[in-house]
Amino acid sequence: MSEEQDQNQVSGQPQQTPAKAGGSKSKSKSKSKSKEAQEQAISPQQSVWPFALAFALAVLLIGFIMHPIVLGIGVVLVAVAIIGWGLERR
Amino acid sequence: MATIVERPSVVRRKRFGETYIGSWIMTTDHKKIGIMYIMTGFFSFLVGGLEALLIRTQLAQPNGHVLSPEVYNEVFTMHGTTMIFLFVMPMLTGLGNYIVPLMIGARDMAFPRINAFGFWLVLFGALFLNSSFLFIGPNGFSAAPNGGWFYYAPLSEQQYGCGVAGVVGCVNADFWALGILLLGISSIASGLNFVVTILRLRAPGMTMNRVPLFTWMTLITSFLLLFALPSLTAAAVMLLLDRHLGTHFFDATFHGDPLLWQHLFWSFGHPEVYILILPAFGIISEVLPVFSRKPIFGYTFIAWSGVAIGFLSFTVWAHHMFAVGLPTIAQAFFATSTTLIAIPTAVKIFNWIATVYGGKVSLKAPMLFALGFIAMFLIGGINGAALAVVPFDYQVTDTYFVVSHLHYVLFGGTVFGVFAGLYYWFPKMTGKLLGDGWGQVQFWLMLIGVNLTFFPMHILGILGMPRRIYTYPGNLGYNELNLMATVGAFIIALSILVFIYNVIISLRSGKEAGTDPWDAFTLEWDTASPPKVYNFLTIPIVRSRRPFYDMKNPDIADWKTATH
Numbered sequence: 001m002s003e004e005q006d007q008n009q010v011s012g013q014p015q016q017t018p019a020k021a022g023g024s025k026s027k028s029k030s031k032s033k034s035k036e037a038q039e040q041a042i043s044p045q046q047s048v049w050p051f052a053l054a055f056a057l058a059v060l061l062i063g064f065i066m067h068p069i070v071l072g073i074g075v076v077l078v079a080v081a082i083i084g085w086g087l088e089r090r
Numbered sequence: 091m092a093t094i095v096e097r098p099s100v101v102r103r104k105r106f107g108e109t110y111i112g113s114w115i116m117t118t119d120h121k122k123i124g125i126m127y128i129m130t131g132f133f134s135f136l137v138g139g140l141e142a143l144l145i146r147t148q149l150a151q152p153n154g155h156v157l158s159p160e161v162y163n164e165v166f167t168m169h170g171t172t173m174i175f176l177f178v179m180p181m182l183t184g185l186g187n188y189i190v191p192l193m194i195g196a197r198d199m200a201f202p203r204i205n206a207f208g209f210w211l212v213l214f215g216a217l218f219l220n221s222s223f224l225f226i227g228p229n230g231f232s233a234a235p236n237g238g239w240f241y242y243a244p245l246s247e248q249q250y251g252c253g254v255a256g257v258v259g260c261v262n263a264d265f266w267a268l269g270i271l272l273l274g275i276s277s278i279a280s281g282l283n284f285v286v287t288i289l290r291l292r293a294p295g296m297t298m299n300r301v302p303l304f305t306w307m308t309l310i311t312s313f314l315l316l317f318a319l320p321s322l323t324a325a326a327v328m329l330l331l332d333r334h335l336g337t338h339f340f341d342a343t344f345h346g347d348p349l350l351w352q353h354l355f356w357s358f359g360h361p362e363v364y365i366l367i368l369p370a371f372g373i374i375s376e377v378l379p380v381f382s383r384k385p386i387f388g389y390t391f392i393a394w395s396g397v398a399i400g401f402l403s404f405t406v407w408a409h410h411m412f413a414v415g416l417p418t419i420a421q422a423f424f425a426t427s428t429t430l431i432a433i434p435t436a437v438k439i440f441n442w443i444a445t446v447y448g449g450k451v452s453l454k455a456p457m458l459f460a461l462g463f464i465a466m467f468l469i470g471g472i473n474g475a476a477l478a479v480v481p482f483d484y485q486v487t488d489t490y491f492v493v494s495h496l497h498y499v500l501f502g503g504t505v506f507g508v509f510a511g512l513y514y515w516f517p518k519m520t521g522k523l524l525g526d527g528w529g530q531v532q533f534w535l536m537l538i539g540v541n542l543t544f545f546p547m548h549i550l551g552i553l554g555m556p557r558r559i560y561t562y563p564g565n566l567g568y569n570e571l572n573l574m575a576t577v578g579a580f581i582i583a584l585s586i587l588v589f590i591y592n593v594i595i596s597l598r599s600g601k602e603a604g605t606d607p608w609d610a611f612t613l614e615w616d617t618a619s620p621p622k623v624y625n626f627l628t629i630p631i632v633r634s635r636r637p638f639y640d641m642k643n644p645d646i647a648d649w650k651t652a653t654h
Binding site for chain 2: 043044045046047048049050051053054055057058061062064065066085
């Protein structure tokens with residue numbers, strides 16, 4: 001089966017991507033849009049905050065070892081990352 | 091006449107998450123996170139491997155001068171720490187991240203952001219720990235941890251092992267304790283995520299009795315992480331309190347107890363050994379049936395022996411401490427429990443052999459590594475059982491015999507399991523097959539290298555060579571055996587170079603894998619290679635332990651005959 005197809009062979013419902021589905025251009029465009037929307041609806045949203053919080057924690061630890069100013073920056077970054085993560089619209 | 095005015099097309103600036111780098115930094119897709127875990131783990135493997143080569147070069151000949159004693163301490167400490175916390179754990183978490191949701195018919199992990207957070211903690215934890223090499227003190231030594239991967243007290247106390255003095259005094263042990271805390275948070279996050287994912291997000295019809303064995307082992311490992319890590323975390327916090335706030339938990343001069351550290355560390359450390367090996371058991375349990383063209387023999391026994399190992403792993407920790415002077419009754423208890431744990435482990439080995447027995451065996455690279463795993467792990471298991479015998483343990487404790495044992499388990503076992511998994515699932519992750527010929531070359535080089543490196547260490551241990559010495563005199567009978575071990579280590583390094591070459595040429599011009607190159611049994615092969623971001627547009631319905639096999643063979647589907 002080609003990679004273009006969404007395989008779901010156990011449930012017996014292989015789906016075709018718009019490119020393979022044929023039909024007019026506008027039809028294929030609208031199908032593509034609805035598929036994109038469907039994909040977005042079932043996939044988790046991106047977020048930068050997990051990266052930001054982990055980075056902030058690393059800065060905090062380096063600060064703990066090396067210099068109080070870096071430690072202070074780390075504390076601020078951790079607070080910003082936690083608040084940003086908490087307030088993120090999902 | 092109407093004029094048609096063409097509106098200038100509006101070009102939207104790409105959001106950060108749509109750029110190549112942004113899509114990786116902001117991803118919450120379990121597959122991308124899995125790949126990042128695997129890449130980080132493999133890079134750490136290379137770093138830890140270089141450290142191993144430095145150790146072996148130093149020990150190749152008596153009175154070696156490649157490394158100074160201080161640097162040697164740092165290198166072997168970081169080798170152990172890197173291989174355990176930065177290679178094996180991330181690598182297995184990465185494989186689990188990529189494969190488990192696909193195997194159970196889920197669209198992602200239960201907590202995608204926590205999943206991403208867990209990965210980034212590992213990456214920054216790795217950078218944090220290794221950055222310690224960059225801080226050089228006035229005495230010429232770096233701030234890298236230097237008290238061994240289990241950092242026994244009193245070596246971890248403030249007055250010992252000082253390479254670099256920061257604002258908080260000597261920082262070598264701080265780097266280790268704080269790095270371990272950071273990585274511990276990551277492991278707890280990923281453990282929790284796996285537990286919830288596996289218990290709550292399975293496809294309809296996938297009862298626990300039908301869950302693939304790799305997923306079973308990942309579930310048990312995750313529980314072990316959740317219950318074992320608090321002990322290490324508590325110990326690391328107590329150590330930091332000792333070092334900076336004047337407590338004396340581990341300081342004998344103030345009536346603290348250094349043995350408390352050992353108890354706390356090993357009550358994490360021995361379950362940790364099973365955390366490092368159980369997912370490899372799972373990989374082997376997936377690979378063997380596919381390449382033997384048979385269902386796994388004794389599914390229930392393999393799954394429940396994993397549970398038994400998980401429970402028993404919490405009862406054996408003090409076998410690491412026989413030589414500290416435990417009461418006889420404690421020695422008897424821990425010797426018995428250690429021997430007992432060999433039973434469920436042997437159950438697995440018998441089941442794997444029975445799976446292969448009578449099958450149409452295809453000796454492709456994943457299968458070779460799986461069979462290599464069984465053989466090497468068996469040696470590691472048998473010499474481990476020998477170490478459970480207290481009088482023998484007295485003789486060889488803290489010698490190279492122990493080094494040999496742990497490397498047969500963790501290299502001969504886990505690393506062979508990891509490569510079996512990489513060769514098996516690489517086509518799913520990339521759409522390309524890894525070259526089988528180069529895989530075979532790598533396997534044989536690695537098998538020879540592992541045995542040449544680690545088998546002589548048994549004899550070195552029995553001859554009395556202590557672990558962690560930075561050199562040795564030439565008249566103790568260690569010379570040839572050490573040279574053999576060093577040659578073996580370089581052969582292992584060569585096998586890893588072969589693997590890297592294989593990956594590069596396979597990605598560039600490898601054979602297209604298609605969706606199901608191995609004619610496999612489980613749900614991950616029912617998706618495109620690599621799978622779409624949402625995995626399954628329609629969640630599959632499962633009716634047996636081999637759902638994909640059923641779909642391909644409706645006339646002889648398992649659910650028609652099997653009762654599970």
